Each structure stands twice: as structure tokens, then as C-alpha cells.
Amino acid sequence: MDDKPTLRARMRALRDEFAMTIGGVIVPSPALLARFAPGATLSSYVPIGSEADPSAIAFAARERGCTIVLPHVTSRESPVRFFEWHPDQPLIDGPLGLRQPSTDAPEVDPDIVLAPLLAFDAALNRLGQGAGHYDRVFERLPGAWRIGIAWSVQQVAALATDPWDMPLHGVVTEAAAFGEAAA
Ligand SMILES: Nc1nc2c(c(=O)[nH]1)N(C=O)[C@@H](CNc1ccc(C(=O)N[C@@H](CCC(=O)O)C(=O)O)cc1)CN2
Numbered sequence: 001m002d003d004k005p006t007l008r009a010r011m012r013a014l015r016d017e018f019a020m021t022i023g024g025v026i027v028p029s030p031a032l033l034a035r036f037a038p039g040a041t042l043s044s045y046v047p048i049g050s051e052a053d054p055s056a057i058a059f060a061a062r063e064r065g066c067t068i069v070l071p072h073v074t075s076r077e078s079p080v081r082f083f084e085w086h087p088d089q090p091l092i093d094g095p096l097g098l099r100q101p102s103t104d105a106p107e108v109d110p111d112i113v114l115a116p117l118l119a120f121d122a123a124l125n126r127l128g129q130g131a132g133h134y135d136r137v138f139e140r141l142p143g144a145w146r147i148g149i150a151w152s153v154q155q156v157a158a159l160a161t162d163p164w165d166m167p168l169h170g171v172v173t174e175a176a177a178f179g180e181a182a183a
């Protein structure tokens with residue numbers, strides 16, 4: 001089994017190739033739509049590089065009355081905070097190539113977290129960028145519904161896990177839905 005840094009490099013290359021040649025749209029599965037109700041807060045993200053784009057899912061959540069929040073970090077070391085965002089509001093260039101919400105907006109923790117990832121496995125373990133940003137979100141918000149968003153080529157047989165890794169509840173790709181996201 002590859003260690004995490006080796007796998008990250010391989011999955012970044014695979015994801016770049018897939019997004020450039022095939023790509024697709026990640027649409028919300030019926031199981032996701034069933035959770036989108038007024039009063040729920042969903043965390044989306046603004047894709048960087050060839051990350052799978054969750055915006056069709058965020059759009060559906062907004063249409064169904066959910067509040068949309070986006071993650072905000074100030075560095076690799078700082079924790080993620082979530083700020084409300086509306087489509088008419090600008091995004092601000094941040095560290096690590098990120099485009100982020102304004103921190104003047106209300107800070108609201110999500111009930112549903114759409115998490116970007118580099119790889120996921122059949123047990124719904126998640127490999128991220130390696131800064132532990134979402135790991136720390138998941139520890140702080142154990143009641144949140146954790147849904148990975150990915151291209152199908154990001155699925156691997158089995159990931160090496162660390163004690164702090166919390167598995168996802170579901171994953172949605174352009175081709176399929178897994179775990180609690182499947183219905
Ligand atoms: N779109 C998006 N937003 C996100 C994350 C993410 O992975 N993707 N995060 C997830 O934790 C948090 C930000 N943390 C990050 C931590 C490390 C790197 C990073 O190492 N970036 C690489 C290049 C990334 C790429 O092109 O895939 C770099 O700077 O070399 C990026 C974001 C919150 N917002």
C-alpha cells in the first residue's frame with residue numbers, strides 16, 4: 001500500500017488528466033436531495049485545480065432552502081472556519097490558491113459537509129491535501145453529515161488510515177453515489 005504522500009502525488013496527476021479529458025458534472029443523488037431542507041446548512045467549496053466541482057449540489061441545496069457556507073483558512077496550520085455565502089457575493093483570493101468567502105459574513109457551522117478529496121476507498125476513508133483541515137472539522141463537528149465529492153478515478157481499493165481519520169458517510173462522483181449518499 002502506498003504511503004499518503006506518494007498516493008497524493010499519483011492521485012493529483014490522475015485527477016488532472018481525468019478533469020482535462022473527460023470530466024463531467026457531479027449531480028446530487030436522491031439521498032442527498034432528501035436531506036436538503038430549509039434550516040439545514042451545507043458547506044460547499046470552490047474547486048482548486050482539477051478538483052471535482054460541487055456547485056450543482058450546492059445549487060440544489062440552495063433551491064431547497066439550505067444556507068450555503070464556504071470554508072475559510074488563513075494558512076496550512078490554521079483551522080477551517082465556515083462563513084455564509086450567497087452567489088451574488090465576491091470570493092476573495094486566499095492562501096494555497098484558494099478563493100474564499102468574506103469573513104464579514106455570519107460564521108455558521110454546517111450540518112452537511114461536502115469535502116474535497118484526493119482519494120477515497122470502499123470503506124469511505126478519505127485522503128485529503130495533508131494539512132488535516134477537514135480532519136479537524138470532522139472532529140469538532142462529529143454530528144455533521146460528511147459527504148466526499150470526487151471524480152470516479154479517485155476511488156482506490158484501500159487507503160492507509162491514521163487514528164484521527166474519520167470515514168465519510170458517503171461519496172458522490174460523476175458516475176455513482178456510495179454509502180449513505182446512494183439511494
Ligand atoms: N477547494 C478546496 N477548498 C478547501 C480545501 C481543499 O482541499 N479544496 N481544504 C482542504 O483541506 C481547505 C484548505 N486547505 C488546503 C490545504 C492544502 C492545500 C494544498 O496543499 N494545495 C496544493 C495544491 C492543490 C491542488 O492543486 O490540488 C499546493 O498548495 O501545493 C490546499 C488547501 C479548505 N478549503
Ligand SMILES: Nc1ncnc2c1ncn2[C@@H]1O[C@H](COP(=O)(O)OP(=O)(O)OP(=O)(O)O)[C@@H](O)[C@H]1O
Binds near residue numbers: 127131132136162
Ligand atoms: N483531529 C485533529 N486534530 C489535530 N490535528 C489533526 C487532526 N487530524 C489530523 N491532524 C493533523 O493533520 C495532519 C494531516 O493529516 P492527514 O495526512 O490525515 O490529512 P488529510 O486528511 O489527508 O488532509 P485534509 O483533512 O487537510 O484534507 C497530521 O499531521 C495530523 O497530525
